[in-house]
Amino acid sequence: MSGSPAVVMRLVASAYTVAEKAGAIVRKVLHSGELGIVEKTGANDLQTLADRLAQQSICASLYRRFPKITIIGEEDLPAEEIKEDLIENGHSEEILQKTCPAEYSGLKEEELVVWVDPLDGTKEYTEASRLLHHPTGALTPHKGSDTSQLHSTALWLLDNVTVLIGIAYEGKAIAGVINQPFYNYQLGSGAELGRTMWGMPGLGAFGFTLKEAPGDRRIITTTRSHSNKVVTECVDAMEPHEVIKVGGAGNKIIQLVEGRASAYVFASLGCKKWDTCAPEAILTAVGGKLTDMHGNAYRYDANVKHMNSAGVLATLRNHEYYVSRVPQSVRQALKTD
Ligand SMILES: Nc1ncnc2c1ncn2[C@@H]1O[C@H](COP(=O)(O)O)[C@@H](O)[C@H]1OP(=O)(O)O
Ligand SMILES: [Mg+2]
Numbered sequence: 001m002s003g004s005p006a007v008v009m010r011l012v013a014s015a016y017t018v019a020e021k022a023g024a025i026v027r028k029v030l031h032s033g034e035l036g037i038v039e040k041t042g043a044n045d046l047q048t049l050a051d052r053l054a055q056q057s058i059c060a061s062l063y064r065r066f067p068k069i070t071i072i073g074e075e076d077l078p079a080e081e082i083k084e085d086l087i088e089n090g091h092s093e094e095i096l097q098k099t100c101p102a103e104y105s106g107l108k109e110e111e112l113v114v115w116v117d118p119l120d121g122t123k124e125y126t127e128a129s130r131l132l133h134h135p136t137g138a139l140t141p142h143k144g145s146d147t148s149q150l151h152s153t154a155l156w157l158l159d160n161v162t163v164l165i166g167i168a169y170e171g172k173a174i175a176g177v178i179n180q181p182f183y184n185y186q187l188g189s190g191a192e193l194g195r196t197m198w199g200m201p202g203l204g205a206f207g208f209t210l211k212e213a214p215g216d217r218r219i220i221t222t223t224r225s226h227s228n229k230v231v232t233e234c235v236d237a238m239e240p241h242e243v244i245k246v247g248g249a250g251n252k253i254i255q256l257v258e259g260r261a262s263a264y265v266f267a268s269l270g271c272k273k274w275d276t277c278a279p280e281a282i283l284t285a286v287g288g289k290l291t292d293m294h295g296n297a298y299r300y301d302a303n304v305k306h307m308n309s310a311g312v313l314a315t316l317r318n319h320e321y322y323v324s325r326v327p328q329s330v331r332q333a334l335k336t337d
């Protein structure tokens with residue numbers, strides 16, 4: 001490679017390190033026990049101090065380096081001076097060494113739209129915190145006790161949490177970074193927590209080992225905290241061998257690419273563009289697909305509606321099968337934009 005790296009590669013390289021910093025903020029707020037929870041539209045739509053700080057950190061850090069990009073973050077925050085210790089100036093040297101796919105090498109800052117979900121799986125994050133900071137002391141569990149059980153549940157919930165930074169060009173998700181702040185929780189105290197995955201269609205996906213779910217089983221991953229009758233009806237229509245209910249859109253895409261699930265099915269509104277942009281880029285980079293329940297692609301232009309009104313259907317393989325199983329009643333309930 002000659003000359004300076006392509007703008008989009010520099011942006012992904014920065015987003016990688018910025019997502020790591022956001023992940024560290026998410027861990028720190030959890031340990032403080034002071035979550036500062038705010039209800040947005042209701043009890044299942046929450047915002048915490050971690051969502052706020054992580055978004056401020058991500059947006060301010062990226063804008064400092066790339067002043068002309070458009071960033072759309074989940075949280076509505078007042079414009080204010082960001083504390084310097086929230087700024088991340090680093091980047092991943094490894095990403096800068098990669099060759100940018102030719103079609104993206106000439107993209108300009110002002111053509112890129114960045115979709116930021118500072119904390120995906122907020123509901124699970126707050127539930128985990130409640131368990132960990134339970135008066136019976138689940139933070140310091142004794143083996144075999146009830147608190148040990150609470151502790152395990154809390155850690156399992158925390159594994160649902162991710163930080164999502166997606167990059168779009170001409171309405172398409174062309175790069176994505178996912179940080180999973182509590183990855184490796186099974187290794188116990190003292191283990192270094194967190195990992196970062198990233199991907200770009202045409203270049204590949206990194207930070208995990210791609211694995212396909214068993215071809216002879218339909219394992220459906222779906223919502224844990226935003227279910228309703230239509231959601232359940234649609235999962236049942238897939239004739240699943242197994243259903244896994246977990247939190248977070250990022251987390252469910254990780255399950256697809258690591259072979260724990262064959263399809264992510266969410267026949268409801270609720271997920272927004274920042275939930276799906278980064279996951280879609282990584283999934284597409286390994287040959288998968290993310291669409292609405294009709295099999296139509298979502299667009300990520302700066303001016304699109306934020307809500308993914310026609311649901312989310314994502315697979316690594318056999319997308320058409322799952323689209324074909326969506327019941328007529330669901331198709332009618334969820335119209336393509
Ligand atoms: N009804 C809803 N209200 C608010 N956010 C939702 C809703 N449904 C889904 N989401 C967002 O999509 C993610 C995936 O959904 P689910 O966990 O239910 O499968 C959630 O973690 C949440 O993102 P976030 O946690 O960033 O607010
Ligand atoms: Mg939210």
Ligand SMILES: [Mg+2]
Nearest residue numbers: 117120121275
């Ligand atoms: Mg989210």
Ligand SMILES: [Mg+2]
Nearest residue numbers: 074117119120
């Ligand atoms: Mg969020």
